[in-house]
Amino acid sequence: MRESRSNIAYNMMEKHQLRKTLLAMRRAMPPDEKAWRDKAIAERLAAWLEENPAASIGLYWPTQGEPDLTGVYSLLADRGIRLALPVVVGRDAPLAFHPWRPGDALAADAHGVMAPAQRGAPVRPELLAIPCVGFNAQGYRLGYGGGYYDRTLAVEAPPRTVGIAYAACEAVFAANAHDVMMGTIITER
Numbered sequence: 001m002r003e004s005r006s007n008i009a010y011n012m013m014e015k016h017q018l019r020k021t022l023l024a025m026r027r028a029m030p031p032d033e034k035a036w037r038d039k040a041i042a043e044r045l046a047a048w049l050e051e052n053p054a055a056s057i058g059l060y061w062p063t064q065g066e067p068d069l070t071g072v073y074s075l076l077a078d079r080g081i082r083l084a085l086p087v088v089v090g091r092d093a094p095l096a097f098h099p100w101r102p103g104d105a106l107a108a109d110a111h112g113v114m115a116p117a118q119r120g121a122p123v124r125p126e127l128l129a130i131p132c133v134g135f136n137a138q139g140y141r142l143g144y145g146g147g148y149y150d151r152t153l154a155v156e157a158p159p160r161t162v163g164i165a166y167a168a169c170e171a172v173f174a175a176n177a178h179d180v181m182m183g184t185i186i187t188e189r
Contacts, residue, residue: 015173019145022134022169026065029166034065037166040188042072045129045164048186049076054160056082058097058125061106061114064144066131067164074102084125086148087115094152096122125159128152130182132165139163139182140175153180162186 029037049057057076062068077083084097088109098119100106105117130149134142141163143149153161163182167189175181 015142018142018171018173019133023064037188038068041067041164041186042069044186045069046072046075054081054127056125058084058086058128060131061085063113067166077101084123085115088148095148097125099123127160127162129162129164132163134169134171135163135165135185136171136173139185140179141182142173150178150180
């Protein structure tokens, strides 16, 4: 994976094509490179949370080459942070977040994404750590195009957000009117 977006000409390419390009770049990352980048992102998230504490966090279980932060989830739970994972409840609905602790059983949802197997009442996390396919210099996230996080954040008083991405996935693209700027973006750099 290249270190700088200047090595790849993004230049306002269509979002659909940009997604395909960035996802292919993630899939092509050698496992040892992905491992050190994931570890660095997880460490940066843990350090960021020291400065920007949250009582509860909506995390994600990695899929499609997303940064794997699962190694830091136990540390966050040990700090007393309540964790939750997203569940898709409907095609045009916002995500629901259900309490989860490291060691709790997971099961694939209708989209193949791992979610808590035992689901209590949904919770509203104070902070969402949101995986990004890509992101731009203004702090907008490029997702998979389903709009699940957009709908989740389109509420009065949305939770704080932190986008999680690889640094090489910074790209040039215009935000849509429904896009929500991330509070911050954490990469391995």
